[in-house]
Amino acid sequence: MNKADHIIVVKDLYKYFGDIKAVDGVSLNVERGKVVVVIGPSGSGKSTLLRCINHLEIPSSGEVWIDGEQITHDAKQINEIRAEIGMVFQLFNLFPHLTVMENITLAQKIIRGRSQAEAAQVALEQLKRVGIPEKADAYPTNLSGGQQQRVAIARALAMKPKIMLFDEPTSALDPEMIKEVLDVMLDLAQEGMTMVCVSHEMGFVRSAADEVVFMDFGKIVEQTTPEGLFNNPQHERTKLFLSQILAH
């Protein structure tokens, strides 16, 4: 077995959309409790890689192992593994017909088999953690973008996942709301949650990331620490990308 405790193992992953190679031979290991941030230009396959980890996209070939178990084609097994992996989306994807409380309790009840009281208690705990327990009875449309994203995080955390995936969680937010979401993510990182984030928030990379993965054209170009990325990028492509996003 591995010396390091790898909770996510991605081996030779390929994902094609027709002729387009979205992910072109990626291998990636994530240690338990570490925070990995994936950066790269749009269309570089970082979101697709993230979505392959919980099989929202079925890989064209390659292996994904979660906590020592390989994801197969068995639908039931995929559902069980997904329940252990929380995911936060760019556009929040809260259920608009349900209140905040119902959003957070729904999956707890039908997947985890918790009672209404139990699920509501967990939901309230998570809402307190993200700082908006007073919004429990509100509908998502009445919340700001930042609040919606925090509810989405609470909804994922209520399942008590082993891993959290963040797919550009702040790119649809107004600038003044980005911080409130990043603060929650930072807390989570400090508590030791294993996180894989697709994000271009360099402040978050600096303060929370253990590892940074730079992707381009579906391949991992460079995998390094935040210090290595900012102070000593190895590849021309990485330097160019950094100079572009750090220019302003």
Add this chain to the structure above:
Amino acid sequence: MAEQPQAIKPVIEIDDLSSKKRFRDLPFWFFALILIAIFVFIVISSNEDYNNAFMFIKAGLIITIKTTLIAFSIATLFGLLAGLGRISKNVIINNLARLYVELIRGIPILVLIFFIALVGVPVLVGGMNNLGFWLTERGLGFLGGIFTKITNQNISMNSRAIISLAVTYGAYLAEIFRAGIQSISKGQMEAARSLGMSYSQAMRYVILPQAVRNVLPALGNDFVAMVKDSSLVSVLAVRDITQVARLYAGSTFRFREAYVTLSVMYLTMTVVLSLLVQLLERRLRSHE
């Protein structure tokens, strides 16, 4: 300050325009409709010939309402299943649903009613009889007995009319449900699946509640359409208001009284129902 007069001018024009527009947007057609209905109701209650016609035709009202309600309930179920089938990734289910929808939509409703009632049902009965014999031969007589005893006479024309309308409308409603489900953003399904829900759990708890709410007005409109199309079951001699009106006209030669009364009865039902649908639509929109 100097600009003020110029600023006021367009305001007056806009106000003027809007009052004209408001007048133009008044539902005159609706007032006319109400007037016609009131006029005919007065005639029915005061004129003996019209009163006789109404009293006679009224007897079919229960059949018309019952046929429409039952057929629409079954059609909703068929439509939902076929709509889910239309978006299924399973090749067999998908193509079966598509075949059903295209087959039904390619044939006039009147022809379908004849076909299902006079060809489809007897073929089905024959099939069930054969199944019954087959079961009996294999020593399952208690089960087989149920199927062999079914005869064409057991299935009344009223039931056949309901089956025909349900099968026909199921295909139309399938497309409404399909569109409703597809109108829900893909992110909803992904969020549900990412929490560990299966496809059917995600459908049941997340997608369908939103989709059904979106298609309620469209379903309402089809219900109104079915009230009208239920008149077609008169070709099976089902005694709905259309059939009863035909009988009345045929026996008394009072065609005008019969058909004026019949038309106003349909009109009353459809206008009231359409208003309810519009009300529902407005309420749903205000809750968004």
